[in-house]
Amino acid sequence: MDADRARTLVLEAIDSGKPxxxxxxxxxxLAAYGVPVPAGALVTSEAEALAAAAKLGGRLAMKAVGSQIxxxxxxxxxxxxxxxxxxxxxxxxxxxxxxxxxxxxxLVEKMxxxxxxxMVGLNRDPVFGPVVAFGLGGVxxxxxxxxxxxxxxxxxxxxxxxxxxxxxxxxxxAFRGSPPVDRAALSAVIRALSQIALDFPEIAEIDVxxxxxxxxxxxxxxxxxxxxxxxxxxxxxxxxxARGFPRDLGAVLSxxxxxxxxxxxDIRKWGGSALRNLLEGGYQGTIYPVNPRGGxxxxxxxxxxxxxxxxxxxxxxxxxxxxxxxxxLEDCGRRGVRAAVxxxxxxxxxxxxxxxxxxxxxxxxxxxxxxxxxxxxxxxLSNERRxxxxxxxxxxxxxxxxxxxxxxxxxxxxxxxxCERRGIGVxxxxxVGNEAQVSAFDVLDYMRDDPHTEGIMxxxxxxxxxxxFFEAARRTTVHKPVVVLRGGLTESxxxxxxxxxxxxxxxxxxxxxxxxxxxVVTCGTVEELVDMGACLTYLPLPRGRRxxxxxxxxxxxxxxTDEVALTDLELAETPPAxxxxxDELLPPFWSRRNPFDLVAAGFGDVGLLALELVVRCEAxxxxxxxxxLGVPSTSDEGRERLRSGELDGFTxxxxxxxxxxxxxxxxxxxxxxxxxxxxxxxxGLELGGHYTPVVLSSPRAAARALDRMAxxxxxxxxxxxxxxxxxxxxxxxxxxxxxxxxxxx
Numbered sequence: 001m002d003a004d005r006a007r008t009l010v011l012e013a014i015d016s017g018k019p020x021x022x023x024x025x026x027x028x029x030l031a032a033y034g035v036p037v038p039a040g041a042l043v044t045s046e047a048e049a050l051a052a053a054a055k056l057g058g059r060l061a062m063k064a065v066g067s068q069i070x071x072x073x074x075x076x077x078x079x080x081x082x083x084x085x086x087x088x089x090x091x092x093x094x095x096x097x098x099x100x101x102x103x104x105x106x107l108v109e110k111m112x113x114x115x116x117x118x119m120v121g122l123n124r125d126p127v128f129g130p131v132v133a134f135g136l137g138g139v140x141x142x143x144x145x146x147x148x149x150x151x152x153x154x155x156x157x158x159x160x161x162x163x164x165x166x167x168x169x170x171x172x173x174a175f176r177g178s179p180p181v182d183r184a185a186l187s188a189v190i191r192a193l194s195q196i197a198l199d200f201p202e203i204a205e206i207d208v209x210x211x212x213x214x215x216x217x218x219x220x221x222x223x224x225x226x227x228x229x230x231x232x233x234x235x236x237x238x239x240x241x242a243r244g245f246p247r248d249l250g251a252v253l254s255x256x257x258x259x260x261x262x263x264x265x266d267i268r269k270w271g272g273s274a275l276r277n278l279l280e281g282g283y284q285g286t287i288y289p290v291n292p293r294g295g296x297x298x299x300x301x302x303x304x305x306x307x308x309x310x311x312x313x314x315x316x317x318x319x320x321x322x323x324x325x326x327x328x329l330e331d332c333g334r335r336g337v338r339a340a341v342x343x344x345x346x347x348x349x350x351x352x353x354x355x356x357x358x359x360x361x362x363x364x365x366x367x368x369x370x371x372x373x374x375x376x377x378x379x380x381l382s383n384e385r386r387x388x389x390x391x392x393x394x395x396x397x398x399x400x401x402x403x404x405x406x407x408x409x410x411x412x413x414x415x416x417x418x419c420e421r422r423g424i425g426v427x428x429x430x431x432v433g434n435e436a437q438v439s440a441f442d443v444l445d446y447m448r449d450d451p452h453t454e455g456i457m458x459x460x461x462x463x464x465x466x467x468x469f470f471e472a473a474r475r476t477t478v479h480k481p482v483v484v485l486r487g488g489l490t491e492s493x494x495x496x497x498x499x500x501x502x503x504x505x506x507x508x509x510x511x512x513x514x515x516x517x518x519x520v521v522t523c524g525t526v527e528e529l530v531d532m533g534a535c536l537t538y539l540p541l542p543r544g545r546r547x548x549x550x551x552x553x554x555x556x557x558x559x560x561t562d563e564v565a566l567t568d569l570e571l572a573e574t575p576p577a578x579x580x581x582x583d584e585l586l587p588p589f590w591s592r593r594n595p596f597d598l599v600a601a602g603f604g605d606v607g608l609l610a611l612e613l614v615v616r617c618e619a620x621x622x623x624x625x626x627x628x629l630g631v632p633s634t635s636d637e638g639r640e641r642l643r644s645g646e647l648d649g650f651t652x653x654x655x656x657x658x659x660x661x662x663x664x665x666x667x668x669x670x671x672x673x674x675x676x677x678x679x680x681x682x683x684g685l686e687l688g689g690h691y692t693p694v695v696l697s698s699p700r701a702a703a704r705a706l707d708r709m710a711x712x713x714x715x716x717x718x719x720x721x722x723x724x725x726x727x728x729x730x731x732x733x734x735x736x737x738x739x740x741x742x743x744x745x
Contacts, residue, residue, distance in 0.1 A: 416429050
């Protein structure tokens with residue numbers, strides 16, 4: 001790399017007040033970083049053009065150059081395939097006439113012979129910082145929009161993945177008589193743009209389009225570098241208070257004692273409902289109700305002030321009006337309270353005056369070293385201590401390993417209640433509110449090391465500090481799954497999110513790229529959020545993408561086969577040994593292929609044995625078990641149908657099946673996802689092992705979950721080894737196709 005040359009090019013453009021480098025300087029900058037560019041010369045007269053053409057020889061490209069010329073094609077300022085002295089002279093005169101006073105010279109270049117047009121680029125996102133792009137080039141860039149993004153600096157694995165995620169990735173292979181593109185050379189071009197972004201924050205944008213492939217080598221046939229004095233190399237935190245002291249989230253999420261400031265015995269008010277929820281949840285700590293009038297609430301003596309409380313509580317849960325919060329925080333600081341949760345609204349979500357009040361309470365908390373959650377939040381729950389500290393809404397889910405972080409208080413109950421309805425255990429739920437001090441990503445950082453949480457769901461409406469999200473998620477996903485439901489991705493959704501929480505929505509495509517690069521699973525609905533969270537937390541990850549479908553009915557098996565085909569999963573082959581073993585169990589008219597239709601013979605011992613044979617098969621990585629559960633029949637042992645339409649609980653045989661599934665997952669390390677014939681309402685299953693069976697609503701939900709589980713397994717393996725596993729020549733990539741819910745948007 002010629003660093004001095006690169007620095008000179010950029011500084012000369014800045015000193016001259018130019019908004020961009022012309023094509024000659026842009027290509028010189030790329031060349032200084034090792035990016036191949038065509039041989040050529042800048043000429044300022046017809047005679048110089050003829051001399052340059054004679055020296056280069058062959059077919060030429062001629063382009064008008066000037067600091068004010070950026071879109072040459074639209075102005076007919078590019079002429080390709082120029083050959084011969086007469087044509088060179090005529091083209092020079094034509095370009096001079098078309099460009100007029102904007103012309104500073106004509107670039108005469110050797111024509112690149114390549115039939116594959118790619119593009120690479122660089123931009124700076126206001127939320128996530130510098131981002132590199134790769135995809136189809138030429139006119140297809142705008143027509144098809146087949147472009148993939150990665151945050152800077154991308155690792156070698158990130159760059160390799162970038163080449164895999166475009167839909168037209170086959171163009172990188174052998175193509176119409178041309179050899180496969182040299183991926184190492186292509187990766188080097190992408191890394192060069194990444195390094196330029198880091199070295200020159202003054203550069204706002206780089207557009208290399210087309211990046212032509214000559215033989216197997218990429219060459220920058222056109223380039224534009226746009227300058228911006230205000231460009232930043234990364235997005236700093238926009239939190240109103242400096243992160244000058246360590247956050248004590250343990251005091252928030254696992255307090256040994258809590259003061260409820262504003263407590264009462266009126267469950268129609270925040271203080272009364274929060275106190276009652278703590279008591280009904282069985283909180284394993286000490287509760288200090290605080291109310292200036294004193295009294296006894298739900299059998300517990302209250303105190304008139306925090307100063308009267310016999311010990312400094314770990315946490316103060318503030319059920320007071322917004323105008324009282326600052327004074328209560330000062331009382332907390334004088335009493336030595338470590339953390340506070342502010343439930344009250346009326347802050348930044350209401351406008352400038354509320355935002356000023358929010359900055360004030362944030363500074364007060366920081367001055368006293370108090371960790372502050374909120375304001376404008378629903379509260380939280382932590383089954384680690386049975387700490388159910390929500391207001392107005394009662395949430396008492398079964399204890400589990402799955403946690404939920406939400407920027408929306410009202411969505412919290414929806415997700416937690418969905419988990420409870422489906423018997424999925426929850427460890428923690430945190431409503432972060434306006435994130436005046438503690439952000440959703442601070443909580444994510446905490447949960448990464450929390451031994452009680454093994455999987456994390458998030459609902460996000462806005463991301464102010466994109467780098468914090470990216471780094472926190474990337475650190476976490478190597479050890480624990482992170483599943484995100486994102487609101488505000490559309491323009492209208494972004495406006496709604498801003499009016500709701502004071503959040504600013506970032507670029508949707510950059511967010512998706514950051515999530516992919518960080519190993520985050522994205523989803524589109526609450527049900528899908530819970531599906532993915534439960535499967536990734538309670539089931540083993542598959543070692544590959546070979547799926548067996550075992551069904552007690554032909555129709556569900558056909559639907560599941562279609563759904564598998566719509567993902568990057570594949571139907572597992574049926575080895576002769578497995579076929580022979582199933583032949584001995586099943587009637588002669590069974591399907592004898594995958595999907596394995598047991599023709600309604602799969603109940604009792606036959607179903608259990610058939611499922612065991614398939615799960616244990618070495619040719620199978622994961623299993624979908626359809627219609628073993630929730631089949632209404634006259635032998636349902638008195639099982640009733642609830643008002644919701646669900647069957648009330650599992651039968652004894654169904655429970656034995658689920659116990660066997662759990663044991664098989666422990667034994668083989670393979671996931672088995674159950675899809676019932678009819679919905680079944682059941683409390684959580686406590687089977688004592690590391691894995692717990694998960695029941696999903698449909699073959700589509702099950703196939704999508706398995707697809708994302710396989711993607712996570714591949715990502716985690718690559719994060720450990722630094723190399724993307726698998727080969728395109730042998731198997732479809734988990735990264736090569738967007739999830740179905742994204743394609744539908």
